[in-house]
Amino acid sequence: MYIKDLSKFENQLVTLKGWVANKRESKGLVFIVLRDGTGLCQCVADANNIDESYFNDARKTTLETSISITGKVIKDEKQIGGYEIAITELELIQVATDYPIAKKEHGVEFLMDHRHLWLRSQRQWAIMRIRNTITFAIHKFFQQEGFIQMDAPLFTGNAVEGTSTLFETDFYGDPAYLSQSGQLYGEAMAMAHNKIYTFGPTFRAEKSKTRRHLSEFWMIEPEMAFHDIFDNMDLIERFLRAVVLDVLANNKPELAMIERDISILENITKPFPRLTYDEAVKIIKGEVDVNNKNAIVSLEEELTSVVNRISEVEAEIKEREDKIKVPGMKKGEIGFNQAKIDKLKHELNELEEQSRNIPQWLSSARNFEYGNDFGGSDETVLTRLFDVPIMVYNWPHEVKAFYLKRDPENSKFARGVDTLAPEGYGEIVGGGERETDLDLLIGKINEHGLPMEAFEWYLDLRRYGSVPHAGFGLGLERLVAWVCKLPHVRETIPFPRMYGRLKP
């Protein structure tokens, strides 16, 4: 019996097992908000209606105490979930003392140190449900499209691109690296099964401390024989649309819990703009407007509004602090104002960080040098202007991976494509058409200073029945972060591993 099914048991006696998510009590009444992993439900112990021992046990409950409750299901529109339980029996399973996570603002470090408990809170619960939908939707999409799921090894002897970002391990006395992409293996598997996808963990030892980076993250890498870059873009677009529509179909309540603006997700049915690198650069530099917006001007406006908001917030904090100081205010009202002040101070810290970052981003966009790869801030500047994901293709070949196909129409470019999520999120997909020319590939491997013997097996794919093929890699956490509009990817995975974070 689970809380999510209560509607089928109106006016019946049910038994629920779960944890105390919240509790309020007065003399003859105890209100327990029970959490059972499927939902929340208020349960009421009324001293007049139940045995004294049950009532006393109800009073003993604390935050996150585990209990079993039996009671009658009563419809009550005012309650979360629309139902309430009138308790008739209550069994304490384990009484928790001093649960660390309180119903108030906490700092990031504290919450991360208590990630094992933080996962129980409502917001995190909702995010994990959405992640689950996305994971399932990804498998569903590819399976329906006739893809075979195959897994690339996690231990690898050679680096795809450089070694500075690899975690080294000991493999029976030899160095081995944790995989940072299954890409090359994916190509081999596609030659055997035509269309395949991998879905597994990926490791990158980048000492990055930004909202977009994890050291361990989950990547989905499809690879398709007989696909060119345009087929690839068609697939990316269909794929992301299917996944987001699945979330909209299954997770409206969760999206509401985290206060996600659904209208932007609903735009997913619109076609994704496809820009060449050249076009995207013009937009970033503010030389071309898009959707009646100019990248530079709108960022300048953003900066102004951040500055204005800072003075607003400062004024409100001061006002509330002065209010509290006046003698005679009721204790509860002081507490209420103090909680508001806490929240405003957190907002103020974030705004001040933005006011330091935006000028840097502005100068980076203004001074963007044609031919460079996009940085994180460039992607932010660009994607703030859109309300659907965009695809940027035909990149200068020097800045992209060695295995990307040179554009036959202009050898300056490589047929890579990045998909950038809107609202400033940036890259969630990177991919492209693969180089099939054996000599060009050998040249690129030498150019990058990579050990040729490690790539012999890969070159075999060009020697024996080489065909045009393409694929891409999607970062699961980045997709979840955008769908949920989270400020940081660390909340999209149960136990994040990142620079400076290996526990819990």
Add this chain to the structure above:
RNA sequence: UCCUCGAUAGCUCAGCUGGUUAGAGCGAGUGACUGUUAAUCACUAGGUCCCUGGUUCGAGCCCAGGUCGGGGAGCCA
């Protein structure tokens, strides 16, 4: 690796140009309250002011070096 912000009670934060005994709210504990949805009231217990050194009659506050954390750059999904 670089830039930038920070570290004070279990938590979130005040703490003035350096000045006696370091504060608030929340949380916790005790008692009072018959329906609450972070707003009832009273009382109680909570501190190595991150570490090391320096300046000073005097350092939570100033200086130097470190440690840890937030944000960003580079790199990337």
